[in-house]
Amino acid sequence: MAFFRPVCIHFCFLLLVLPALPGRAIAQADTIDIPEVTITASRLRGWQPGQEQVIPDSQQLAFLKTQNLSEALRRQGGVYVRDYGAGNIATAAVRGTSAGHTAVLWNGLPLQDPMLGLTDLSILPLFFFEETRLALGGSSSLWGSGAMGGAIHLDSRLPASGDPRLSYQGEGGSFGYRSQGLQLAHGGGRFRSATKLFLQSADNDYPYTDIYGEEKRLPHADARQMGALQENTIRLAGGHQLSARLWAHRAERDIPPSRVQPASSARQEDDALRAALDWQWAGERSSWITRLAAFQNRLRYADSLTNTFSDSRTRYLLAEGEGTHQLSPGLDVKGGLQFNYLEARSDVYSGFPRQDRWALFGALRWQPGRQWLAVLSGRQEWVNGRAIPFTPALSLRWQDGSALEAGLSASRNYRLPTFNDLYWPGAGNPGLRPEKGWNQSLYFQARKEWGPWSALARLSALNYNVQDWIIWLPESGLFRPENVRRVWSRGGSARLRLERKLAGGSLHLDANYGYTRSTNQATRRAADPSLGQQLIYVPLHQGGASLAWQAGGWQASYLQEWAGRTYILSDNSDWLPGYAAGALRLSRDWRWKRLSGQLYAKVENLWDENYELVANRPMPGRHYRVGVNVEFE
Amino acid sequence: MRISLLLALAATLWLSNCKKDDEQPAGSLVEAGAGVLVTNEGGFNDGNASVSYFKFEGKSIEQELFAGVNGRPLGDILQSMALVGETAYLVLNNSQRIEIVDVNTFESEGAIEVQGSPRYFLPIDDETAYVSDLFGGVIHVVSLSGRAVTASIPMPQGWTEQMIKVGTEVFVASPSSSGQAPNRQLFVVDSENHVLTDSIEVGLSPTALVQDAGGKLWALCSGDFDTGTPGGLYQVDPQTKSVLQSFPFPDNNIGFAPRLAIDQAGQRLFYTKIDLYAMPVNAAALPAAPLIPADGRGLYGLGIEPGTGYIWLGDAGDYKSRQMIYRYDREGNLLDEALAGVAPNGFWFY
Numbered sequence: 001m002a003f004f005r006p007v008c009i010h011f012c013f014l015l016l017v018l019p020a021l022p023g024r025a026i027a028q029a030d031t032i033d034i035p036e037v038t039i040t041a042s043r044l045r046g047w048q049p050g051q052e053q054v055i056p057d058s059q060q061l062a063f064l065k066t067q068n069l070s071e072a073l074r075r076q077g078g079v080y081v082r083d084y085g086a087g088n089i090a091t092a093a094v095r096g097t098s099a100g101h102t103a104v105l106w107n108g109l110p111l112q113d114p115m116l117g118l119t120d121l122s123i124l125p126l127f128f129f130e131e132t133r134l135a136l137g138g139s140s141s142l143w144g145s146g147a148m149g150g151a152i153h154l155d156s157r158l159p160a161s162g163d164p165r166l167s168y169q170g171e172g173g174s175f176g177y178r179s180q181g182l183q184l185a186h187g188g189g190r191f192r193s194a195t196k197l198f199l200q201s202a203d204n205d206y207p208y209t210d211i212y213g214e215e216k217r218l219p220h221a222d223a224r225q226m227g228a229l230q231e232n233t234i235r236l237a238g239g240h241q242l243s244a245r246l247w248a249h250r251a252e253r254d255i256p257p258s259r260v261q262p263a264s265s266a267r268q269e270d271d272a273l274r275a276a277l278d279w280q281w282a283g284e285r286s287s288w289i290t291r292l293a294a295f296q297n298r299l300r301y302a303d304s305l306t307n308t309f310s311d312s313r314t315r316y317l318l319a320e321g322e323g324t325h326q327l328s329p330g331l332d333v334k335g336g337l338q339f340n341y342l343e344a345r346s347d348v349y350s351g352f353p354r355q356d357r358w359a360l361f362g363a364l365r366w367q368p369g370r371q372w373l374a375v376l377s378g379r380q381e382w383v384n385g386r387a388i389p390f391t392p393a394l395s396l397r398w399q400d401g402s403a404l405e406a407g408l409s410a411s412r413n414y415r416l417p418t419f420n421d422l423y424w425p426g427a428g429n430p431g432l433r434p435e436k437g438w439n440q441s442l443y444f445q446a447r448k449e450w451g452p453w454s455a456l457a458r459l460s461a462l463n464y465n466v467q468d469w470i471i472w473l474p475e476s477g478l479f480r481p482e483n484v485r486r487v488w489s490r491g492g493s494a495r496l497r498l499e500r501k502l503a504g505g506s507l508h509l510d511a512n513y514g515y516t517r518s519t520n521q522a523t524r525r526a527a528d529p530s531l532g533q534q535l536i537y538v539p540l541h542q543g544g545a546s547l548a549w550q551a552g553g554w555q556a557s558y559l560q561e562w563a564g565r566t567y568i569l570s571d572n573s574d575w576l577p578g579y580a581a582g583a584l585r586l587s588r589d590w591r592w593k594r595l596s597g598q599l600y601a602k603v604e605n606l607w608d609e610n611y612e613l614v615a616n617r618p619m620p621g622r623h624y625r626v627g628v629n630v631e632f633e
Numbered sequence: 634m635r636i637s638l639l640l641a642l643a644a645t646l647w648l649s650n651c652k653k654d655d656e657q658p659a660g661s662l663v664e665a666g667a668g669v670l671v672t673n674e675g676g677f678n679d680g681n682a683s684v685s686y687f688k689f690e691g692k693s694i695e696q697e698l699f700a701g702v703n704g705r706p707l708g709d710i711l712q713s714m715a716l717v718g719e720t721a722y723l724v725l726n727n728s729q730r731i732e733i734v735d736v737n738t739f740e741s742e743g744a745i746e747v748q749g750s751p752r753y754f755l756p757i758d759d760e761t762a763y764v765s766d767l768f769g770g771v772i773h774v775v776s777l778s779g780r781a782v783t784a785s786i787p788m789p790q791g792w793t794e795q796m797i798k799v800g801t802e803v804f805v806a807s808p809s810s811s812g813q814a815p816n817r818q819l820f821v822v823d824s825e826n827h828v829l830t831d832s833i834e835v836g837l838s839p840t841a842l843v844q845d846a847g848g849k850l851w852a853l854c855s856g857d858f859d860t861g862t863p864g865g866l867y868q869v870d871p872q873t874k875s876v877l878q879s880f881p882f883p884d885n886n887i888g889f890a891p892r893l894a895i896d897q898a899g900q901r902l903f904y905t906k907i908d909l910y911a912m913p914v915n916a917a918a919l920p921a922a923p924l925i926p927a928d929g930r931g932l933y934g935l936g937i938e939p940g941t942g943y944i945w946l947g948d949a950g951d952y953k954s955r956q957m958i959y960r961y962d963r964e965g966n967l968l969d970e971a972l973a974g975v976a977p978n979g980f981w982f983y
Contacts, residue, residue, distance in 0.1 A: 308811075573954065
């Protein structure tokens with residue numbers, strides 16, 4: 001690869017593709033009332049009624065609190081987590097799209113890196129979020145660029161109770177894994193706050209077999225991250241509320257060699273500082289919110305073996321105002337104006353790229369009776385003064401009591417080219433068009449209860465089209481981004497949840513399956529062997545299941561995830577084999593004086609399955625974790 | 634509940650058994666003069682480098698010779714191959730390794746581990762070979778009997794590429810390296826003492842080298858993308874260390890990986906610059922039109938068949954799929970084509 005420059009190697013290393021949600025990850029009705037103290041992801045709740053949502057089970061999340069977002073998104077059909085191995089980079093792609101088509105939003109604020117257009121889920125600890133939710137399907141009309149395949153929402157919730165509360169969670173286990181989180185929260189009254197500290201480290205020196213069949217331990221794989229999050233809300237007279245959040249995070253990682261490399265000297269350091277202010281007002285029929293946010297990210301990468309060094313800083317500013325008004329009972333209108341400023345300073349760029357984005361968005365919600373709810377929304381954005389395609393959306397839900405439910409959504413969506421697409425020296429293409437496309441999805445859901453049993457079954461279907469999909473192809477001496485690809489993704493998913501109440505406890509079964517056929521419908525040349533083939537890193541078949549029992553303060557669960565063949569070449573001539581991995585979790589509630597909590601133990605990859613989610617990046621074999629939660633009341 | 638559990642268990646067991654079932658049959662033996670070996674570079678970290686073998690008679694192609702015979706993958710990024718008698722040295726860049734095989738059977742005869750990023754292999758004598766390196770700023774000195782790197786020759790540029798031995802001297806092409814000043818020098822190494830002795834200024838970013846019938850060297854310089862400076866073709870006298878002729882390219886639209894080859898007689902040069910160009914060594918100017926247009930393909934591997942002078946080209950495509958190789962006659966008429974491996978980057982005649 002004579003002219004595949006070192007910087008390009010770094011870039012391509014970071015070009016990733018993802019997927020799944022555990023346990024009782026049942027999609028829930030989307031018209032949940034907004035608790036007063038939710039630091040709100042303002043536009044979502046109740047404004048996407050026909051969109052399928054997946055919420056990881058809170059009981060299973062309790063086991064993952066000191067782990068990262070990538071762990072929570074496993075075992076869900078239709079989502080592929082492209083995980084480079086324990087402690088290493090992980091991204092998520094939803095329903096046959098790519099990782100760049102998954103928006104990741106922290107209280108409604110986008111976390112995607114402007115240079116890469118991706119979010120690394122391995123440095124987002126679940127400890128910092130009270131609610132993790134995956135909205136399946138496009139939602140550009142509400143969230144803007146990138147929300148084409150789905151959106152991951154990470155929301156905070158401050159405590160409602162009055163007394164100060166201190167809690168701690170610590171976990172340790174195989175391969176030098178140590179993770180701790182400490183939270184001090186204060187609720188009640190007008191002022192509420194939470195302070196969270198997080199520390200995680202791991203050697204990740206797990207056994208693997210290289211391509212020559214030699215058994216080794218993964219070298220150069222140390223990972224360490226630490227973060228601090230401070231959130232405050234104060235309620236003022238007249239229905240006003242002010243919120244302020246500050247989040248500082250640092251991650252340091254040695255990047256291990258792949259199975260084909262004898263050694264690695266690569267190291268990556270990520271620093272993030274995020275600040276956000278909200279001012280909300282709620283009246284009887286109207287409400288508004290204004291928000292200001294400033295994010296700064298720094299990514300440093302150094303590899304002495306390949307003589308690759310880069311230091312990139314990106315800044316992101318957001319200002320928005322949004323209002324909601326009830327026109328009449330059952331008819332609400334929402335409108336807003338948003339301004340974004342993005343910039344990047346990097347030693348890989350010759351210039352200093354900047355971007356201004358203005359967007360107007362609006363939505364009309366109509367609830368004619370108890371059964372129907374419809375939302376019509378739209379967004380128009382201008383990037384550096386140039387209008388990009390208008391993105392409308394229709395979201396519709398029908399409910400017959402709690403027994404039957406159906407949802408339909410149709411939307412136009414877009415993704416703006418990343419800074420690397422536009423400005424990479426010698427290769428970036430400022431003339432790139434935004435990716436755009438329509439998607440439609442539909443679901444039916446039924447619930448039934450009889451005696452001690454309850455059941456929920458859901459079936460869904462999807463049809464996505466993306467035009468002008470940007471890919472990097474060799475051209476005139478460098479890989480260059482082009483609006484070449486057209487992708488058609490279609491498929492469906494099924495979910496079944498069964499629960500049986502027991503004396504003093506319960507038994508749950510939750511199983512899901514996703515089928516995603518996502519094909520490349522247009523190529524630069526007619527004879528391209530990737531034409532009509534399944535996209536790489538999109539398994540056709542995927543799913544997960546869990547069986548959980550709880551009684552008398554004990555909880556036990558078995559979880560299973562599986563995926564079929566996952567292609568790694570665009571002509572589908574090579575693939576990762578299917579895999580099935582299990583996990584076992586056991587916990588015991590405890591109480592002592594004013595302390596309470598859980599003790600737990602986990603066996604991950606129970607059957608010691610040898611598998612990869614990215615080619616030649618081995619996942620750890622069977623390993624063990626023990627942990628404790630402590631609440632000081 | 635029991636039925637659901639059984640179904641879940643059955644699904645799990647079924648999927649556990651979904652293992653890769655594409656094991657290739659053993660590669661056929663290679664016969665001298667009967668075909669062409671194709672090195673397929675593979676994708677970075679994909680571990681799918683391979684060697685294909687196209688047989689002239691019957692026009693069949695065998696894939697994955699190494700894996701088929703030896704029962705294990707070849708490695709990652711097969712940059713080049715060198716033939717020494719009946720031994721083939723397969724240089725695996727990202728595996729930091731040179732696999733040694735008997736070219737007739739493709740049975741493994743061992744490996745040389747090279748700490749760095751090996752690119753090209755040049756035999757110096759029965760005991761020694763040089764290996765160039767993408768990042769290390771060295772030429773590795775390899776003991777063929779010991780199958781190990783025994784010394785390194787420090788070089789002024791981080792990237793050393795193609796090499797040619799003339800007498801006791803080795804001429805080294807060194808493209809400009811990341812983080813260093815642009816390079817226009819061909820370097821000269823004394824292969825008896827393994828030291829850098831001289832340099833010759835040619836065009837910007839010397840990449841590929843061949844020797845013509847008159848013993849003169851031709852250097853393909855690829856230019857610079859960032860500054861837009863074009864490269865060119867340069868004829869060098871290895872004795873006087875002087876440039877005899879310069880043919881600067883009119884632009885730097887050089888293609889993803891410019892290649893240079895010469896026919897067996899040493900009379901006709903071939904180079905890729907997006908398209909394929911052919912030029913007699915005594916031409917007064919660069920050819921105005923290509924002999925074989927790329928037509929949207931990413932021309933990558935280039936080889937000239939001994940005897941017939943037929944031209945072999947590989948298409949890199951998107952570097953993420955198996956792609957075609959093409960055989961043309963001397964006038965550029967397509968004779969044969971076949972599907973090879975991922976990123977076919979070279980043709981080797983035995």
